[in-house]
Every structure is written in structure tokens, then in C-alpha cells.
Amino acid sequence: MATVPAPVITATNLVKKYKDFAAVDGISFEVAPGESFGLLGPNGAGKSTTMRMVGAVSTRTSGDLSVLDLDPNQFGPEIRSQLGVVPQSDNLDAELRVRDNLIVYGRYFGLPIGRVKARADELLAFAQLEDKAKSKVDDLSGGMKRRLTIARALINDPRILLLDEPTTGLDPQARHILWDRLFRLKEQGTTLVLTTHYMDEAEQLCDRLVVVDKGTIMAEGSPAALIREYSSREVLEVRFGSEKNAEVAGRLEGIGERVEVLPDRILVYSDNGEAELVRITERGLHPITSLVRRSSLEDVFLRLTGRSLIE
Amino acid sequence: MISTDSRLVASVSRLRPMRSLYAGNATSVMQRGWLATRSSNWLVILSGFFEPIFYLLSLGIGLGSLVGAVTTSTGHAIPYAAFIAPALLATAAMNGAVYDSTWNVFFKMHFAKLYQGMLSTSLGPLDVALGEILLALLRGALYAVGFMIVMQALGLTLSWWALLALPAVLLIAFGFASFGMGITSYMKTFQQMDWINFIMLPMFLLSATFYPITVYPEWIRWFIQAMPLWHGVELVRGLTTGDVNIAMLWHVLYYLVMIVLGLILTTRRLRALFLD
Numbered sequence: 001m002a003t004v005p006a007p008v009i010t011a012t013n014l015v016k017k018y019k020d021f022a023a024v025d026g027i028s029f030e031v032a033p034g035e036s037f038g039l040l041g042p043n044g045a046g047k048s049t050t051m052r053m054v055g056a057v058s059t060r061t062s063g064d065l066s067v068l069d070l071d072p073n074q075f076g077p078e079i080r081s082q083l084g085v086v087p088q089s090d091n092l093d094a095e096l097r098v099r100d101n102l103i104v105y106g107r108y109f110g111l112p113i114g115r116v117k118a119r120a121d122e123l124l125a126f127a128q129l130e131d132k133a134k135s136k137v138d139d140l141s142g143g144m145k146r147r148l149t150i151a152r153a154l155i156n157d158p159r160i161l162l163l164d165e166p167t168t169g170l171d172p173q174a175r176h177i178l179w180d181r182l183f184r185l186k187e188q189g190t191t192l193v194l195t196t197h198y199m200d201e202a203e204q205l206c207d208r209l210v211v212v213d214k215g216t217i218m219a220e221g222s223p224a225a226l227i228r229e230y231s232s233r234e235v236l237e238v239r240f241g242s243e244k245n246a247e248v249a250g251r252l253e254g255i256g257e258r259v260e261v262l263p264d265r266i267l268v269y270s271d272n273g274e275a276e277l278v279r280i281t282e283r284g285l286h287p288i289t290s291l292v293r294r295s296s297l298e299d300v301f302l303r304l305t306g307r308s309l310i311e
Numbered sequence: 312m313i314s315t316d317s318r319l320v321a322s323v324s325r326l327r328p329m330r331s332l333y334a335g336n337a338t339s340v341m342q343r344g345w346l347a348t349r350s351s352n353w354l355v356i357l358s359g360f361f362e363p364i365f366y367l368l369s370l371g372i373g374l375g376s377l378v379g380a381v382t383t384s385t386g387h388a389i390p391y392a393a394f395i396a397p398a399l400l401a402t403a404a405m406n407g408a409v410y411d412s413t414w415n416v417f418f419k420m421h422f423a424k425l426y427q428g429m430l431s432t433s434l435g436p437l438d439v440a441l442g443e444i445l446l447a448l449l450r451g452a453l454y455a456v457g458f459m460i461v462m463q464a465l466g467l468t469l470s471w472w473a474l475l476a477l478p479a480v481l482l483i484a485f486g487f488a489s490f491g492m493g494i495t496s497y498m499k500t501f502q503q504m505d506w507i508n509f510i511m512l513p514m515f516l517l518s519a520t521f522y523p524i525t526v527y528p529e530w531i532r533w534f535i536q537a538m539p540l541w542h543g544v545e546l547v548r549g550l551t552t553g554d555v556n557i558a559m560l561w562h563v564l565y566y567l568v569m570i571v572l573g574l575i576l577t578t579r580r581l582r583a584l585f586l587d
């Protein structure tokens with residue numbers, strides 16, 4: 001019988017208040033070693049705040065938190081020495097060259113210079129930045145900066161890598177390169193904790209995730225399980241023009257398992273989208289455009305909160 | 312300098328439990344600063360170095376030839392250039408230390424997010440404070456040592472006590488660096504930062520730099536004696552002119568208080584800002 005390994009992160013009723021406002025309002029989760037765990041949620045959900053508490057750079061207001069079996073309130077430096085952190089906005093050292101960024105950062109952990117230098121070269125290769133070793137940080141593209149930040153986070157061979165919106169603001173190609181790098185880390189057994197408001201990113205990278213909104217957890221599970229539980233297999237998207245959508249919605253009684261009316265389109269949840277489209281046209285309704293697609297985490301979020309993930 | 316560092320580190324480590332404040336790794340912060348100065352503006356650094364030397368040449372030698380001798384606070388008559396040289400030495404230490412610990416720190420704190428990055432490693436706020444302050448001190452010390460060499464070459468060091476002026480300028484630079492960073496860490500806007508210049512210039516001109524403090528009425532004297540530079544000037548002047556007395560330890564104490572206060576302020580502020 002395989003025993004379940006002890007979690008590397010355990011949060012219980014975690015709360016962070018700024019004055020009276022609860023940015024994180026009682027969330028609980030566990031992350032197993034080697035797992036890739038995601039926090040999915042819209043702007044202001046409390047993702048970054050949670051990450052900062054786990055990263056031992058922000059003290060919780062109440063609740064319990066254990067990271068690598070230590071309490072961040074008491075053992076901040078010990079925890080931080082075993083974490084790699086990729087913050088939401090890059091904070092690379094613009095006064096240092098690319099390779100020096102890695103070396104100096106390694107020295108902050110008190111690591112010997114020889115080891116740091118060797119590791120810096122490995123990581124430059126990993127981040128595909130070898131030919132940029134001597135460049136200024138400001139001369140890198142957004143995607144390169146992000147890769148450098150990830151490389152920097154790996155300089156101390158962390159047991160957990162915390163990634164706060166690793167690909168926000170990058171073009172599709174840069175995102176795919178980054179996902180590929182993160183996937184390799186995952187394969188090597190690094191525990192990843194990442195926040196995102198991209199569904200595709202969560203589906204690509206996360207074994208398990210929590211959907212966060214307004215500081216609380218709305219749902220938890222693997223991407224597939226969440227879709228199964230909170231959505232249907234397929235979604236039919238129909239557009240009747242922004243004026244008519246609301247009016248048409250009233251005549252869709254009995255169509256699909258569930259119907260969501262958005263300002264620009266109507267979503268019909270069903271295991272068979274094509275069949276629903278036929279039933280709609282049989283009622284004499286003719287959408288301007290229609291599209292059948294598989295359910296995604298976006299639909300899960302919509303179901304849970306009644307709002308879109310990206311406004 | 313290295314001994315100052317390690318002594319300080321030793322005394323700080325006795326203050327444990329401070330595990331979350333200090334990882335004993337301020338040197339990595341200094342190394343970073345040293346690497347970063349490579350990309351900085353050397354013209355600014357050099358001009359800071361030459362400024363007091365130009366003052367010495369123009370006022371000390373030039374004006375000095377008209378003024379003749381000056382009577383010190385303890386009643387000794389010395390050449391004018393020898394009178395102002397130690398004051399300019401203390402000022403050199405101050406300028407070097409303040410440059411790095413105020414504007415540079417302000418920028419790093421608010422724009423470069425440098426400290427945010429540092430404090431997500433195993434460094435503590437005291438490592439960052441100490442590393443930055445010691446680096447600023449080093450700059451002040453470099454200015455001061457250069458100036459001392461010029462003083463020596465011009466025959467303006469009048470006593471063997473002048474050897475002690477070296478640790479004295481280190482102390483002065485440390486005091487200004489520490490207190491400067493402490494103050495700066497609480498500043499939020501450029502306007503507030505301008506206050507530093509607003510205070511530094513009159514302090515330089517009035518702190519018994521160019522004439523004995525006895526020329527002022529009583530109330531101005533009190534005011535000047537409350538300011539840090541006057542203590543530095545008196546301390547260094549006593550040493551380079553060989554006019555040494557036990558009361559000079561008050562000046563030393565003044566700087567020790569500045570150092571400790573600056574370290575406490577900076578550490579607290581860094582923690583509040585980046586480890587809330």
C-alpha cells in the first residue's frame with residue numbers, strides 16, 4: 001500500500017486583512033510534494049496575497065499555515081531559503097547583467113560562489129538565455145525577463161516554486177515556451193504552485209486547483225473533475241446580436257441543462273451541442289453565429305460566480 | 312573596514328533571537344552594490360570626491376592667505392587651511408555616505424523593487440540595511456581617505472593623533488549612512504527627499520566649518536551643536552590638530568547613537584514594507 005506523502009503546504013482558514021478588508025477570507029488547501037497546484041481567480045481574488053503568505057513575506061491575520069512543516073510567522077528565512085519565487089511583476093535587478101542577476105541572487109541565499117556560478121550557467125541554458133548572459137536586463141523582451149525570473153527562482157534548488165501569473169502579458173508564442181519550461185520542472189518533480197486567470201494555463205499546468213473569488217475558495221479539484229462537476233461536456237455559444245440576446249433567452253425554456261445569458265452571447269450547456277442547436281432553430285430562432293466547443297474552466301467559473309473570469 | 316564590519320556583525324549576533332531579522336549575510340548585499348556601481352555614473356562619484364578638495368584649495372589656500380591664523384574652540388591658534396581641512400574631511404565622509412544612503416536607497420525602495428527581491432530570499436531586513444549602509448560607508452571612507460592624503464601632502468595634518476582621524480571618519484560615514492537610510496526609508500515623495508538637501512547645505516556651511524562656532528550668538532550655537540556634522544568637525548579637528556581631550560568622546564557617542572538609531576529605523580521600515 002502506498003502511503004500518502006505529507007503535504008508540503010497546509011493552509012487552514014487562512015485570513016489576511018488590510019484594515020477591515022479581508023483580501024483572503026478563510027481559505028484552506030493542501031499541496032502534496034511534486035504536485036502542481038493552481039489558484040485560479042479574477043483580479044482582486046486574493047491570489048497574490050495568498051502567495052505572499054505562503055512565500056513567508058506577508059504575515060497572516062489568522063488561521064494556520066505550514067510550509068515545509070514550518071510556520072512562516074516564525075521561520076521566514078528558513079522557509080524562504082527553500083522556495084523559489086516568481087512574483088507577479090518582475091523585480092529583476094536592472095543594475096546587473098543577466099548572468100550577474102542569477103549569481104548575486106544565489107549569494108543572497110548564502111550559497112558558495114563556485115556553486116552559484118555553475119548553477120547560473122545551467123539555468124541560463126534551461127531558460128534559453130545563454131547568448132544573453134552579458135546583456136542588460138532592460139534589453140530583454142518580456143518573455144525573456146519572465147524566463148530569467150524563473151531561472152533566478154531556481155538558483156537555490158527550491159523544493160517549491162511559487163509562480164504568480166507566470167505568463168500574464170506575454171504573447172502566445174512566449175507563453176508556450178514558458179509552459180514548456182514549467183512542464184519540464186514538473187516532470188523533474190518540482191512542486192509548483194501557480195496563480196493564473198487563464199483557463200488554458202490552469203488546464204495545461206495544474207494537476208489540481210482551487211477556484212478563488214473574493215478571498216474565498218469556490219471549488220476545488222482537477223481541471224477535468226471541475227469541468228465534469230460544474231459544467232456539461234459541451235457548450236453551445238449562440239449570438240443573436242447584443243439587443244436581442246436577452247429577449248431570445250426567454251424563449252429557450254427547456255433547452256440544454258442550463259443557459260447562461262451574457263451581454264454578447266448565450267451559452268447553452270449540454271452533452272450534445274449540435275442537438276441543442278437543432279432544437280433552437282426548430283423554435284424558429286436563428287442565431288447570427290453559433291459555435292459548439294468543449295467546456296472549459298471559464299464555464300466552471302461562470303457557473304460558480306455568475307461572472308466571467310476576465311472582465 | 313573589515314574589522315568594523317565583523318565587530319558589528321558579532322555584536323549584532325549576540326542580540327538574538329533575531330533570526331527573522333538577520334541572516335548574517337550582509338556581505339552579499341555589499342557585493343551586489345559593488346557590482347552595481349560598475350554600471351553607475353563615475354562622473355558623479357568623482358565629482359563628490361573632488362568637491363571638498365576644491366573647497367580646500369580655494370578657501371584654505373586662497374582665502375587662508377588673507378585670513379592668517381584662527382583660534383580653535385580650545386584656544387589654540389592654527390593656520391586657516393589647517394582649520395578648515397578637518398571640517399572638509401568630515402564633510403567628505405558625510406557627502407559620500409549620504410549620497411548612497413539617501414537618493415540611491417529612495418530609488419531602489421520605490422522604483423527598482425530591489426529590496427522586495429532581496430527579502431524574498433533568506434536575507435532579513437537587517438542584512439539589507441547593514442549591507443547598504445556599509446557600502447555607503449565605504450564610499451564615504453574612500454572620499455575621506457583620498458582627502459586625508461591631500462591634507463598630508465599639503466602639510467595640513469599637524470599631529471600624530473591624525474592617524475585616529477581615519478577611524479573617526481569611518482564613524483562619521485557610518486553614522487550618516489545609517490541615519491540617512493533610516494530617514495530615507497520613511498520618505499514617500501521626491502518633495503520629502505528635497506528636505507535632505509535643504510538641511511545638508513546649511514549644515515555644511517554653518518557647522519564651524521569655515522570659522523569658529525564662537526562667532527555665533529548663543530541660540531544659534533545650541534542649534535548647530537545639536538546637528539550631527541558639528542560633532543564630526545570637532546572630533547576630526549581635534550585629532551588632526553592634536554588638540555585632544557576626553558570630552559571628545561561625546562562626539563563619538565553622538566555618532567554611535569546615530570548608527571544604532573538608523574539601523575533600527577531602517578530595519579523596522581523594511582520589515583513593515585516588504586514583510587508585512
Ligand SMILES: Nc1ncnc2c1ncn2[C@@H]1O[C@H](COP(=O)(O)OP(=O)(O)OP(=O)(O)O)[C@@H](O)[C@H]1O
Nearest residue numbers: 018023041042043044045046047048049050088197
Ligand atoms: N498591501 C495592500 N493593502 C491594501 N489592500 C491590499 C494590499 N494588497 C492587496 N490588497 C487588496 O487585496 C485584494 C486582493 O489582492 P491580490 O493582489 O491578492 O489579488 P489577486 O488575486 O492577485 O489579483 P490580480 O489578478 O489582479 O493580481 C485586492 O482587493 C487588493 O486591492
Ligand SMILES: [Mg+2]
Nearest residue numbers: 047048049088
Ligand atoms: Mg495578483
